[in-house]
Amino acid sequence: MYKSVKLGLLPVLVLVLAGCGITLDETETQAHGTFEKGYAVAEIGELEALPDIEVIDGVTYVDDILVVNKEIPLPADYNPGLQPEVIEAYQQMFRDGAEQGLDFVLVSDFRTYDYQDQLYNNYVARDGQEAADQYSARPGHSEHQTGLTVDVGSADSASNLTVEFGDTPEYEWLKDVAHEYGFIVRYPEGKEHITGYMYEPWHLRYVGDEAEAIYESGLSLEEYLDID
Ligand SMILES: [Zn+2]
Missing domain, CATH: 3.30.1380.10 (Muramoyl-pentapeptide Carboxypeptidase; domain 2)
Incomplete structure (x- = not known):
């Protein structure tokens, strides 16, 4: 059950990572055993918390909120x-x-x-x-x-x-x-x-x-x- 929950999260995480300009090496992840895979997912969970920063025509958006400071x-x-x-x-x-x-x-x-x-x-x-x-x-x-x-x-x-x-x-x-x-x-x-x-x-x-x-x-x- 726990394992399937983690796997279910993966496509979402990959999308988020793509948004950040970071790519996940799937082959490497799959090469690891269950324990290692769990560890990798935890790391990805942390990456998911990274803000999604986009600069469009010089205007900065963080998680789609325009930011000026x-x-x-x-x-x-x-x-x-x-x-x-x-x-x-x-x-x-x-x-x-x-x-x-x-x-x-x-x-x-x-x-x-x-x-x-x-x-x-x-x-x-x-x-x-x-x-x-x-x-x-x-x-x-x-x-x-x-x-x-x-x-x-x-x-x-x-x-x-x-x-x-x-x-x-x-x-x-x-x-x-x-x-x-x-x-x-x-x-x-x-x-x-x-x-x-x-x-x-x-x-x-x-x-x-x-x-x-x-x-x-x-x-x-x-x-x-x-x-x-
Ligand atoms: Zn003011």
Whole structure:
């Protein structure tokens, strides 16, 4: 029974490996005895956990999720605008929030490479590069260039784009429901050493259906995708 389960897994594993650009030498696997074969399957099981990384026209997808971070950039000419599914998602979230007496505002959404270039360089001129890198992305590294990211705030705008937004009733509500609309809090508290960014309760990244699993995991996107 155990053996047949393992064999049943093999075609799936081979497919996954092919996706990673690794090929399995079947002849060699078959040449081993039962014990050795079991060992080989365990190793393949570990390989299966490797992220599936694809770069299409300079845009990086990990397990089909578009990823931009301090290491992974977007091309300068990647210019999709705010995506319709994101507009629909945040508007629905704002409407549902309003029914709870909450008052959300959209603070920032899509940014072009050139706009991010201006922003970043202004911050560097004002605060120095080391400080600017804690809160601003370098051009080509902003999630806002994906068209999948929004910065949200409260109509009581004093807290907007500050960690104090994390103490507003708006955030208290959204932190546990944003995933139902396809969003994750992309730069969570306590994950600064992984994301490279300070805690940004206002910065929401749209990932669609996967948001629930990421939320339940309590991990940053990098950890969840095993690219941390
Ligand atoms: Zn943002």
